[in-house]
Amino acid sequence: MKEGKNTQLRDKLIQLRQRVAELERIVTERKWAEGELKESFEELRRSLETTVHTVASAVDFEELRRSLETTIHAVASVVEMKDPHTAGHQRRVAQLSCGIAKEMGLSDEKIEGIRVAAMVHDVGKINVPTEILRKSGLLDRIEFDLVKMHPQSGYDILKQIQFPWPVAEIVLQHHERMNGSGYPQGLKGDDILLEARVLAVADVVEAMSSDRPYRPALGIDRAMKEIRKNKGKLYDPDVAAACLRVCAKKSRSNKHVS
Numbered sequence: 001m002k003e004g005k006n007t008q009l010r011d012k013l014i015q016l017r018q019r020v021a022e023l024e025r026i027v028t029e030r031k032w033a034e035g036e037l038k039e040s041f042e043e044l045r046r047s048l049e050t051t052v053h054t055v056a057s058a059v060d061f062e063e064l065r066r067s068l069e070t071t072i073h074a075v076a077s078v079v080e081m082k083d084p085h086t087a088g089h090q091r092r093v094a095q096l097s098c099g100i101a102k103e104m105g106l107s108d109e110k111i112e113g114i115r116v117a118a119m120v121h122d123v124g125k126i127n128v129p130t131e132i133l134r135k136s137g138l139l140d141r142i143e144f145d146l147v148k149m150h151p152q153s154g155y156d157i158l159k160q161i162q163f164p165w166p167v168a169e170i171v172l173q174h175h176e177r178m179n180g181s182g183y184p185q186g187l188k189g190d191d192i193l194l195e196a197r198v199l200a201v202a203d204v205v206e207a208m209s210s211d212r213p214y215r216p217a218l219g220i221d222r223a224m225k226e227i228r229k230n231k232g233k234l235y236d237p238d239v240a241a242a243c244l245r246v247c248a249k250k251s252r253s254n255k256h257v258s
């Protein structure tokens, strides 16, 4: 409803601007545009230009941002209800992913796409049986195969939502590895989206630093060791280097606080 009104208002303003431009052209052509008349037209044109620009960007951006944020939280909460471990995990992976992306100097646009994808990256776990998600022992082959389907399930859910970033593709690729040993497609190197390579590293670090149903937290040092060891092999070298810098900075600032 509100969106309809906003669109009407924007269209109206665009029509007004066109009308003013037309009048201006007529006045100029007939050489009536002298002194005050021309000045007032110019003033009117300028103010309309600014208004149209402000209204168009504010309306679109605010509406879009709000509806996207609601959608993201709705999608995230679906899987979080089923698997309580996923709740904090997705949020923390989003924070670390954004930290890595900033450290790499990626654009705000890319960072926002990474944040959104990270917030919902495990949504496909909705199709994994709860007993498997909460199992305290190691998974057998069949159970693991079921878990490995979650990037594809996530993609199938998210591709139905029109995001301004490739969210579904990033989620699909978040378990791919640089040497092709990942899943589901076994993509290699640059064939994996940069956003997915960032998410992959943040996901591993967060998962290793937190408690899992089947083991206690391994700690940030073990996670850093893993990233260092497989930098360039499993993980994008630039992403891994940025992650190591971000985590080193964080641990230095934590030491300062304590």
Ligand SMILES: [Fe+2]
Residues within 6 Å of the ligand: 121, 122, 150, 174, 175, 203
């Ligand atoms: Fe995952």
